[in-house]
Amino acid sequence: MNDHEIAAPLAAALAAKGYASLTSVQQAVLTPDATGRDLLVSAQTGSGKTVGFGLAMASDILDDGQLPLGGLPVALAIAPTRELALQVARELGWLYAQTGAQIATCVGGMDFRTERRALDRGAQIVVGTPGRLRDHLERASLDLSTLRACVLDEADEMLDLGFREDLEFILQAAPADRRTLMFSATVPPAIAKLATEFQRDALRVVATGEARQHGDIAYRAASVTQRDRENAIFNLLRFHDARTAIVFCKTRANVNHLLARMGNRGFRAVALSGELSQQERTHALQALRDGRAQVCIATDVAARGIDLPGLDLVIHADLPTNSETLLHRSGRTGRAGSKGISALIVTPADYKKAQRLLQGARVTAEWGKAPSADEVRARDDARMLDHPALTADPGDEAEAADRLLERFGASQVAAAFARLWREGRPVPEELADAPTPGAPSAPRARGDFSDAAWFSLSVGHTGRAEARWLLPKICEAGGITRDAIGAIRVRENESFVQIAAAMAPRFGPVTEIEPGLVMRRIDGEPADDRAPRPRAPAPRRSAASEPSHPPRWQPLADADSPSAAKYGAKKPGPGKFAAGKQGARKYRAEDAPPEQADARPATPRPKRAPAAAAGARRTTKPAGGAARPQRPGKPRGPGKPPRR
Template structure:
């Protein structure tokens, strides 16, 4: 730090915190070419960005070694989440404590009136979230007219959370001559566009090591079965016994579920999710800092940017959605030179996704299995031998120790000590055997599976079995991936599955996938021939093709013999059915909509002759040859018909209804048949 010209209060604060040297990003923002310029800084999480921009704005807001006495803010820091904003305020508080700084926070979930009073008393530095800061600006309780420096921390996350409009409103409310610093883990196009709009001649700084793996974080990918995913998390926590650990889940529901499971196992855990109030989240973080809780179960948004003391283990219970989120999660550990572990819980269905995430993050992970129960017990035994009470100097407890040895003996006292050591710790879980994944399997030719063993399941079409339903159950039971399963053939009452020969031993001779669903090994290949179709009542297609008339384009027709004619129809005599036979056995007339190039046809069509067009029925039927096509005369209305009745329609007979009681027993059919 001697190479940089730091204000005396800041140098003293860094020395008190144990800073022997500055990190790469802190050195970059203090370089001579960065003095007084806007900056767009990208650095990996945990690299000291908060202290970096605290040092960078010192020249803009300090008046010598003190902050000026003013009622208007001189510096503004914007963070995406409440926890990160409060953490930034704490960092700036100790950094500028000797400079007489008054820091006010404006974050959602806190008392608005308390924040307004703090702003009214005068604060040189204001830290807040975009939504609450805009609220104070619109209500007039925050005035940025004297602002000299504005810092956007985790700018990429603020855009992802939909704060772009709030950020634009805040930056437009600040003076144009201010200095704007943007800090982000990555610089996507949206951040670059925002920088061009609100920064002038910004200096682009890429901290050393952004594109390489964080040397203080050991990445591990643990292969587990789906049913052992939670048990693997429990064993992992027991194996490392970290001072503080954080477990990331995808949704709030997963956080609540895992919190309940850990509470039943005896873990001291707290939750961080968006559904909690600010007071509940503050209490959870305070419990982690005090040591009353050792495990934090959180979602990505709730744990964004939080810094917990002694955080040594990060567990990805649910894989992140992208590589940037993986880096942000893992960056909670391995901070300020400390070592940490980032463990991914990978089920067989997530192998390829985990490989893509690691490749996109440009980190190398050590693939392996989750700690077994025996490995956890062995680790506990090693910790017993290293317990500090065994090497501590003896005091007034020697008299009691002598009494214990005299009454119970050395072995009894030692066994009691081990039992007391194990009593307050959760019991390790037994895990199923899983394959150790490595590089992705080599692609095979289409239709080629290799050596395999056939298994039979006791469910088929009658049990509504489907391949998409059986596939995950088989993978979960055997701890295999989909690539190890070949053909799946569903039959009427059973299903045959092809398993790679190298992994068939995982299922034994018979295994139960779930209650009532079992799978047994076959000695050979099953009979997969399709059942024969029933014999057709007419000639085969090749015989019918040979009967086609020579020189015609018409398709062959089937002419049934008398023996091949179906049984007589149950229709009334004289009623002809299209496409069938009447009771007399004569072929029915072909339907109008039936195509001429298929189906049953007439004798002329079968012989290749053009069919005669059907005679059209005239709209007016003549009574005799003399009448010709003259229309019929309307009938005269019968006596007693009501007035105004249309001619030709007879009135209903008195005392006889069309429907209901008294209706005619004989149905009244229309005079003419409806058109077809």
């Protein structure tokens, strides 16, 4: 640390915390090139970014080693979640303790009036979430006119959560000559665009080791059957026995379900999801910090950026949606040089997805099976034998130990000690044997099922059975993949499936896949006794049954004929524009084909009555009756024909 210019109060705080050296990201932001410039920093999670930007902005906000005594803030740190904002405030609190710093937090879920009073008392450093900071700005309880440095922590996550408009509003309220530091685990195009808008000549900083993502984290992929997903999680927790572990789920419903299951099995677990109030979330994190809880079950957003002491194990109960989320989840462990394990629970249906996630994250996982019940018990026995109480000096308990040995004997006392050791721990679960996938294999060639075994299933077409419905059920029942299944033949009342010889012993003579669906082994290939389905001949239409429509070109018959009444014919007449166009020919009967020349006699249309004067009532005389009065038309004015 002596190679970098660090303010004396901050150097003393680092020494008191036991810092012997700085991490790569902390060193990168203190180089001469980075001093006084806007920074766009990308570094892996858990690399000490909070202390890094605390050191980086010290040269901008400290005057002779002390913070100014004015009533307005000089530094602002923005974080995506409440937990991360409170964690940043705690880190900056001990780092700037000797500078007389007053730190105020503005996060959602807390009392707005309490935050406002803290701002009114004069806070030099403000830490908050985007939404609550904007509320304070709009209500004039936060003034950024004297701001010197602004930090955006986990900027990529804030954009993913939809805080772009809030960030723009906050940054526009700050002075233009401020120093802006953006810290992000990844730098997607959206972050780069935000940097060009709100930073001036920003220096791009890539911390050493970013290409080697999470070198202190050991990745494990546990292959389990679908029905053993939760049991595998329980055995992983029991096998590693981490001081603190976190289990990630996709949804809040999955979090609540898994929390109930763990509570029934005796695990000390708490939940962390968006539906909890701020007080409940704070109590859950405090229970993890003081040891009252050992397991945290959380969603991705709720656990973003939290730092828990002694967190040695991360379990992905549900696979993340992308590689970035995988890195962010795993980054909760292996922080500041400590070692950690990130375990993925992978069912046969998720093999390819897990391989894509690991490849996209540029990490290599060790594939294997989840710890069995015997392995968990063996690890428990090893811990019991290594317990320090067995090697410590008896001390004041020597007399009680002698009485126990004298009354019960050494064997009985040792057995009681073993039982007491195991009583306080959840019982390990028995797991079905699951296949362990290796590298992605090429598609198998057809014809390698010559010595395969055949099984019958008690459902067929009458039970609406389909191959795509039967395939996953068979795979789950035997713990096999689809590559071990050959032909599936669905009959009327039963179905047949072909299983590779190597995987056939996984199924007994009779296997109940689910209630009402039984799978039995048969000898040899079933006979193809399917009878062809009778196909009814297509009905043939007779000439008499088809309506005799006239051809499109044929003129309709006379209006008085029966065919004209059937098809709604009208009496023919000259065309509308036949008399108005020069050289136009009227339709004549001799124009029709010779065989139908007499089918439509040329009957002239009755002459139209002359137009009446404007405003007069017009009458028409039907063919066989007196004149019929018409509705009076609206006067149209001179020179316009009457409304028809």
